[in-house]
Amino acid sequence: MTYTPSRASEFALNLSARTDLPVASTVAIKFAHTVAIWGDRTKMRRAVGRLSDAHLRDIGITPTQAQIEAQKPFWKA
Incomplete structure (x- = not known):
């Protein structure tokens, strides 16, 4: 699955690229x-876990793949 960052994630990433910030801030x-x-x-992952079989077919994944993705812990990519 492709990751699309949220606004908060993009904002934090843009801020982290600044070179004028103190180390603690970075x-x-x-x-x-x-x-x-x-x-x-x-x-x-919660959203994928709630999709119907028809919606899963539309996005090209099987119910088993969706279940595996939905059960992954948040820290695993």
Whole structure:
């Protein structure tokens, strides 16, 4: 499945690219980016787990693949 970042994730990633920030701020922003990605994954996996078989066929995955994806922990890509 393709990951589409949320606004929060994109914002944190853009901030982390700045070179004028203190090191502690950069670390905090990268942590916030990671947490945003985890939230995105959680939402996506819950949504995939709720799709009907017809919708799963439309996006090209099997119910077994959807179940495997929905059961993955948030920290695994």
